[in-house]
Amino acid sequence: xxxxxxxxxxxxxxxxxxxxxxxxxxxxxxxxxxxxxxxxxxxxxxxxxxxxxxxxxxxxxxxxxxxxxxxxxxxxxxxxxxxxxxxxxxxxxxxxxxxxxxxxxxxxxxxxxxxxxxxxxxxxxxxxxxxxxxxxxxxxxxxxxxxxxxxxxxxxxxxxxxxxxxxxxxxxxxxxxxxxxxxxxxxxxxxxxxxx
Amino acid sequence: xxxxxxxxxxxxxxxxxxxxxxxxxxxxxxxxxxxxxxxxxxxxxxxxxxxxxxxxxxxxxxxxxxxxxxxxxxxxxxxxxxxxxxxxxxxxxxxxxxxxxxxxxxxxxxxxxxxxxxxxxxxxxxxxxxxxxxxxxxxxxxxxxxxxxxxxxxxxxxxxxxxxxxxxxxxxxxxxxxxxxxxxxxxxxxxxxxxx
DNA sequence: TGTGTTCTACCGACCGGTCGTTAGTTGATG
DNA sequence: CATCAACTAACGACCGGTCGGTAGAACACA
Numbered sequence: 001x002x003x004x005x006x007x008x009x010x011x012x013x014x015x016x017x018x019x020x021x022x023x024x025x026x027x028x029x030x031x032x033x034x035x036x037x038x039x040x041x042x043x044x045x046x047x048x049x050x051x052x053x054x055x056x057x058x059x060x061x062x063x064x065x066x067x068x069x070x071x072x073x074x075x076x077x078x079x080x081x082x083x084x085x086x087x088x089x090x091x092x093x094x095x096x097x098x099x100x101x102x103x104x105x106x107x108x109x110x111x112x113x114x115x116x117x118x119x120x121x122x123x124x125x126x127x128x129x130x131x132x133x134x135x136x137x138x139x140x141x142x143x144x145x146x147x148x149x150x151x152x153x154x155x156x157x158x159x160x161x162x163x164x165x166x167x168x169x170x171x172x173x174x175x176x177x178x179x180x181x182x183x184x185x186x187x188x189x190x191x192x193x194x195x196x
Numbered sequence: 197x198x199x200x201x202x203x204x205x206x207x208x209x210x211x212x213x214x215x216x217x218x219x220x221x222x223x224x225x226x227x228x229x230x231x232x233x234x235x236x237x238x239x240x241x242x243x244x245x246x247x248x249x250x251x252x253x254x255x256x257x258x259x260x261x262x263x264x265x266x267x268x269x270x271x272x273x274x275x276x277x278x279x280x281x282x283x284x285x286x287x288x289x290x291x292x293x294x295x296x297x298x299x300x301x302x303x304x305x306x307x308x309x310x311x312x313x314x315x316x317x318x319x320x321x322x323x324x325x326x327x328x329x330x331x332x333x334x335x336x337x338x339x340x341x342x343x344x345x346x347x348x349x350x351x352x353x354x355x356x357x358x359x360x361x362x363x364x365x366x367x368x369x370x371x372x373x374x375x376x377x378x379x380x381x382x383x384x385x386x387x388x389x390x391x392x
Numbered sequence: 393t394g395t396g397t398t399c400t401a402c403c404g405a406c407c408g409g410t411c412g413t414t415a416g417t418t419g420a421t422g
Numbered sequence: 423c424a425t426c427a428a429c430t431a432a433c434g435a436c437c438g439g440t441c442g443g444t445a446g447a448a449c450a451c452a
Contacts, residue, residue: 006427022304024220028412040414041428049412105301108218146375149367153379156356157349164348171345179345187383202401224438236440237402245438399448410437418429 007045010035014052019098023053023109053106054114060099061121067092068128078136082188083181085132086158090177093162100162126151136188143190154184203241206231210248215294219249219305249302250310256295257317263288264324274332278384279377281328282354286373289358296358322347332384339386350380 013034017026028049032039046052071088075081093100107115130151136142158180165176209230213222224245228235242248267284271277289296303311326347332338354376361372 022218022220024218025304027410029410037427038429039412040430043413044427108221145379146367149372149375150379152356152360153353153376156359157353160348160352163352171342176345179342180349182386183341183346183349183383186386186388187379189388190378190382191387192382192385223436225436233401234403235438236404239439240401393452395450395452397448397450400446401444402446403442403444405441405443407440408437411435412433413435414433415431416429417431418427420428421426422424 006035006037010042010045011052011055015056015098015102018053018056018102018106023102023106050109050111050114053102053109054111054118056099057103057107057110057114057118060096060103061118061125063096064092064100064103065121065125068125072128078132078139078141079185081132082136082185085129086154086181086184087177089155090158090161090180091173093159094165094173094176097162097165100159104159104162126155129155133188142188145188145190150188157184202231202233202237206238206241207248207251211252211294211298214249214252214298214302219298219302246305246307246310249298249305250307250314252295253299253303253306253310253314256292256299257314257321259292260288260296261317261321264321268324274328274335274337275381277328278332278381281325282350282377282380283373285351286354286357286376287369289355290361290369290372293358293361296355300355300358322351325351329384338384341384341386346384353380 010031014026014031017030017034028042029039031052032042035042042052046055068085068088071084072081075084103118107118110118130147133142133145133147133150133154137144137147161176161180171179206227210222210227213226213230224238225235227248228238231238242251264281264284267280268277271280299314303314306314326343329338329341329343329346329350333340333343357372357376367375
């Protein structure tokens with residue numbers, strides 16, 4: 001049943017369990033059981049439970065940033081850049097729901113050194129969004145908004161999809177991304193009618 | 197140093213610890229140490245660790261809903277209702293940051309029965325927002341939006357404040373609430389210029 | 393007011409069990 | 423015959439929770 005190497009299996013099983021029960025509530029024994037080996041054998045592939053978590057967060061953050069940069073490549077118009085960024089962010093979070101959920105809720109399980117490393121990557125990622133917002137504000141495409149707060153807002157909003165999204169649900173990933181795009185762009189432009 | 201009854205102290209200490217370390221990563225011994233008593237004495241006031249968590253979530257949800265209903269009382273205009281709802285939601289989450297953070301991240305620590313109870317209350321709360329959005333859409337004040345997704349989006353967005361807000365930070369609660377109000381109302385109305 | 397009784401709020405010791413982790417060993421692969 | 427990838431067995435630490443016990447306040451009644 002399990003495909004690929006055992007190390008990958010352990011990681012995949014851990015993602016499932018960390019997503020379902022949380023990092024601290026998941027035991028090495030459970031991961032081993034799910035992987036079809038004894039719990040001691042886990043330590044042949046990973047030095048510690050924390051290293052499994054770190055490995056998950058690391059690859060997730062790497063892929064996330066790579067995905068965003070690919071989506072933005074070659075796009076110059078600031079509004080189109082924001083649309084692409086939102087779409088990339090939403091798509092990645094929904095396609096790799098579990099890992100992203102873990103990345104947003106289990107940072108406390110990391111050692112201080114690993115924590116810093118992940119937070120640094122996250123900050124880099126956020127900075128890309130902040131630059132787009134800032135550019136849009138300066139260029140008059142967006143309203144004169146608070147860049148920091150709005151960037152957090154936009155990211156959290158899209159990330160939130162990963163908490164309730166069900167692949168079998170009412171809407172497709174494309175439709176959800178479209179809804180968010182429209183909402184966010186309107187929120188950034190803040191064009192209001194004067195008929196009130 | 198500790199004020200009020202011991203039962204309240206235990207709850208307060210637990211809120212601090214659950215917020216800082218998470219429910220599963222917090223031990224009864226730590227709660228006892230923080231409360232200045234032995235761990236056995238915890239069980240005089242609470243029947244289990246889970247009951248402490250449940251008690252926190254219960255009172256938080258109760259207060260949250262009460263707060264919202266009070267804020268909406270007497271307001272009829274749908275746009276004003278949404279503004280008031282957002283402001284109430286943001287304010288409560290920032291003022292009682294720790295409890296709300298726990299309420300949004302530690303539901304998995306509950307027994308199935310308690311879980312259902314809290315989720316039911318959360319659903320009731322969400323329904324109030326959904327009704328406002330739905331009314332606004334029907335009345336033409338808001339665009340024809342996806343009520344469910346937008347309600348989740350709005351709630352998560354405001355809730356997110358509780359993850360990064362620092363009372364000593366750059367902005368006051370009022371200013372943050374104002375930023376969210378403007379962003380959300382623009383996002384709901386979706387008035388765009390046609391100059392593109 | 394004095395005395396026996398009950399209640400409150402806590403204590404230290406300890407329970408069975410599980411945790412993450414390590415040591416040493418074994419069977420399969422090349 | 424060496425290396426890999428798994429195994430069995432066990433470690434100390436700690437977990438949530440329970441136990442019997444107790445100082446002192448509160449209460450009932452003479």
